[in-house]
Amino acid sequence: MRNILKITAVLLLISIIHISIPLRVYGYDKGRVPEYVKIGLKYGESATPMISISGKNGLALGSYINSVFNPIISFLSSEEIHVRKDSYFMGLNGSFIEYQYNEQMDNGNQTIQGPIHIQIGPQFSSQEEAQAFMSSLTTMPTKPYLSFEDGWKVWTGMFTSTISAQSAIEALRLTFPEHEVNIIPQNNRRIQVLSKTGDVLCMVNLGETDYYFKSNGSNMVKVDGKNFRGDIGIKRYTGSDLTIINRISLEEYLYGVVPKEMSGTWPLEAQKAQAVAARNYAIEKLGSHNQYGFDLCATTHCQVYGGFDSEHERSRGAVDETRGKFLTYNGELVTPFYHSNSGGHTENSENIWSSPIGYLKGVSDPFSIGAPNDTWSYVMTKDQIQEVLNSKQLSVGDLNSIQVTSYSDFGRVLKMEVSGSSDKKILEKEKVRSIFGYNNIKSTWFTVNTDASATVISGDASGPKQISSGNLFIAAADGTRQLDGSLEQIVVFNGIELKNISFNAKQYVFTGKGWGHGLGMSQWGAKKMAEEGYTYDQILTYYYTGTQIE
Structure with a gap:
């Protein structure tokens, strides 16, 4: 009986000890963390009528359906191509500029290309059929090209007006009496794809669907001379210029953010703290630009993003070594506001904005003293x-x-x-x-x-x-x-x-004293802490009260 009591007491003690051990609770919603994000490179006032784009092994143009890329047409050359809205452009010094034709209407200027086109023949069910038909047109006065618009078609011309297109139609009907010939008017959803020298490669109209350019056999696309990982999306809003979007994995996006927010030469632990903060901040800001069709912009409104050209080896290491790590408060993801230098003490959120936030409390910050802009x-x-x-x-x-x-x-x-x-x-x-x-x-x-x-x-x-x-x-x-x-x-x-x-x-x-709003992490303070041997999680939990890394 005594042995039974002893065994019962031991089991009860083990039970009590087990119950008293704090369990690590992962409270944040992992479903909020996407694999890919869409970053707006040009939009609104910065939207552009035209971009130059290239891939090391050429490009494929298509769309995403349920996160699966659906290619439409490929361009095999590694030379850059021009992508522009279906509008008026004038050749100038080997390039093109948008031309305000309705205001200037210079019909005699032979360098002006317009958004009026001519279709020859029927619609085809495949690119191969359209290509074969186009190859049969051997006596064309102007070079034909492919168009994808509710199916494959063969078009010609970039006319500035219906009148000039009508004159060309008469000649085509005499040359190809067996084929139907029709004028195609301007469309505010259509894009033009041209070679570097200005030859039309194709016209594409996907309606409400976004256009995406994907590099053939690589993960790098160059846009207007700058390199970006992932794919480049183009969205056309009615009557607008082109909105340019970089579709990229979340972690590769951070490669281009961390060295823009903190020098890539700074200590690794400081950059790891910045990487976690940037990852959190990206998730908390998702949807800030839904009205433009992307998740985050590339400016200080969200986080500064510089693409591949801004990356730094140490910064990439900081992102990789903290992959999947987030900062939480009471089981929820925090918005980790940060600034350049606290001046010696961070501040409570209610003293900068209006509402108190539990993890944004003022803390003494001797690590920022002596750094640039401490005074x-x-x-x-x-x-x-x-x-x-x-x-x-x-x-x-x-x-x-x-x-x-x-x-x-x-x-x-x-x-x-x-x-x-x-x-x-x-x-x-x-x-x-x-x-x-x-x-x-x-x-x-x-x-x-x-x-x-x-x-x-x-x-x-x-x-x-x-x-x-x-x-x-x-x-x-x-x-x-x-x-x-x-x-x-x-x-x-x-x-x-x-x-x-x-x-x-x-x-x-x-x-x-200090530079910035003074909330959360001081970046210069984080640098000093890292130099003194603090780890990234110690840095973050020091500046963000009551938080933990998950």
Whole structure:
């Protein structure tokens, strides 16, 4: 009986010990992590009427159906080809520029190519049939080419108007009376593919479907002289230029991000921290550009992405060694905001934006001290400040003073008061930087002084403090009163002589610490930590409170 009790006690103890061991919980949704991402290289205002593209072993043009590439036509030459929208172009010095034909209408210019085409013969069920038919047209006045538009066809010409195409049709009907000949009008979804010398290789219209160029036998495509891994997609919106998209695996995308956000020569552990942060950030930002048909852009709006040409061997190693690693907080993926230099202390999210975020809490950061931009200053004249305020519809009239009225516990500006002859404006938190420039006011951790000479010693200050006339009180025969903020100078007696004290500031000096919003990881701090032997996970969990690597 005693042995049974002993065995029961041991089993109970083992059970208690087992229960007390913390289990590692993977709480984030792995389904959110895609194998491939679409990166917008050109879109919106940067969309382009034409690109040059090439592959080492030529290119295949097609589309993706359920993540499977469906080739339509191949171009076997390694020479670059031109891809452009179906529009008007003028040859110029061996290249092409878009031509505003409806405005200029220079019918006599023989270098202008237009979006009006002629179809000869019927529609074919395969490229081979269309190719054979095209080869039979031996007496064509202009060179024929293939077109894929709801099937394979043979077209000719790049006419600038229906009238000029009609003249060509009459000649074709005389030459090929047995074939039907029709005019093909411009289409806002169609693209033109031309050789480097300008010969038409084909026309393609996939309607709402995106076009993709895939390198034959390799994973590298060159676009306008820059190399990119993966495939290059082209989307045509009605009446727009070409939106250019790089379809690439998530990890290869990071190859082109990490060295653009952090120098590829920096310590490996710092770059591994950057790689995890960039991976997290990419997933959290997915869908930011759905309206343009891609996931992320290649600029600071998402993350700077430079393609293959920006890659660095050490950065690739950082991505590979952290493959599949994410930073989580309470089982959820975090958005790991980062910045260049904290200046010595990071900040709470609510003191930069509006809402508190559990993992974005201010931490002491001695690792950033001594690095570039740990301190800075920026000088603006009164006239420059007034010009900026007026351009932002924040006019205060003749500027009298700028004063910080509220700081966070860690020293960053929460409210700054700008006073003038006609109005007063309160700029809060990051609004100061957005108004005066993120590269000028490098952080919100700053003080403001002027070239005005008035200083006072008050009971709440350890030393002389510069003030404006609006903060000055004097004792007069009729009592104590506050001076008018527009006062430019006063005369005081210092016990020896009368002196003029100026309040008319001509220059404002912003003196601050750090560069960036101050949230999360300081990149220069991460570099220093890595140099001192910290690992990437230690770096990340130091800057992001309560997080873990999964």
